[in-house]
Amino acid sequence: MRWIFFLLVVVNLGLFGWFMTTERTPAKAVVVSQADRGADTISLVSELDPEELAARAPVAEAQPPAPPEPATGTVTDPLCTMVGPFDEAYQGVDVVRRLQALQVEADLRDIEMQGQMRYWVYLAPLNSSKDAFRKLRELQAAGVDSYVIPKGSLENGISFGIFSEIDRAQSLTEELRARGFDAEYREEPQTYLERWVVLSSAGPAVDGGAQELVGEEFWQQLQLDYPDIGRRQNVCSEIREASAEQ
Known part of the structure; x- marks a missing residue:
């Protein structure tokens, strides 16, 4: 053991x-x-x-590229200087000549100005003038004040009136519809013409406009000679002449 x-x-x-x-x-x-x-x-x-x-080692995640900085906006539409309005054409012609003496391009124009908004109550155009006058007789027989529209976008339509207040236009439209007439209304901008002297935007003073070529003494003297006129700037492409609409 x-x-x-x-x-x-x-x-x-x-x-x-x-x-x-x-x-x-x-x-x-x-x-x-x-x-x-x-x-x-x-x-x-x-x-x-x-x-x-080394191939199996974790790869650092790539950082996303920084977003590009937004480009600074540039104004491509030049500004035009406007002087006016003038009641009489000869007054504008006088100012144009004074500016041309200073080698500033300018011209007198009839400018379309925006006025108060109006509201047109009407019946949509019918197929022909014959149908329009037949409808007019029907309306007049019913006691409705109206007339046939002779031209424009509503040619051969029926007009019930143009109003400066939208409430009146709406009220008349509802009243006519209640009587069985398919009336409606739409906005109609009111325009009017004024005489203005427009300075050209072309020339060496591109950034400040053509008015940079004119001294302040000129404007002060012009204000003394024509106290009722003013001076403003507007985008040249937005200045609408009466001749351009015809």
Whole structure:
């Protein structure tokens, strides 16, 4: 029995030495491949090729490029200086001559100005003038004041009047519809003509307009000679002449 005891002691000492040796062996570092995470595989760092290890390193996310700064807007439409309005044409002609003496291009124009909004009550155009006058007789027989529109966008229509107040136009429209007439109304901008001297925007003083070529003394003297006139600037393309509409 004694030899069995000594054998067990030797075996235990051997196992103890083996466990001590195993615990002192340094653990090897491992890295998880990003591409293989779905497969749950692990690769030892010592087993990877240096080039492969560099390829698997995470790549820094590229920063999005900064948005470009908005370009500064430029005004392409030049401004025209306007002097007026003049009651008499000879007054405007006199101012044009004074400006031309200073080598400033200018001309006298009849400018279409925007007036008060009006409201036109009407019956839509009929197929012909014959139908329009037949409808007019029907309206007049019913005691409705009206007339046939001879030309324009509502030619051969029936007009019931033009009003400066929208309430009156709406009231008449509702009254006519209640009597069986399919009336309606629309906005009609009122315009009128005024005489203005318009200075050309061409020339060396592009930024400030043609008025930069004229000294302040000129404007002061002009105001003394014509106290009722004024001076303003407007976009040249928006200045509507009466001749341009014909």
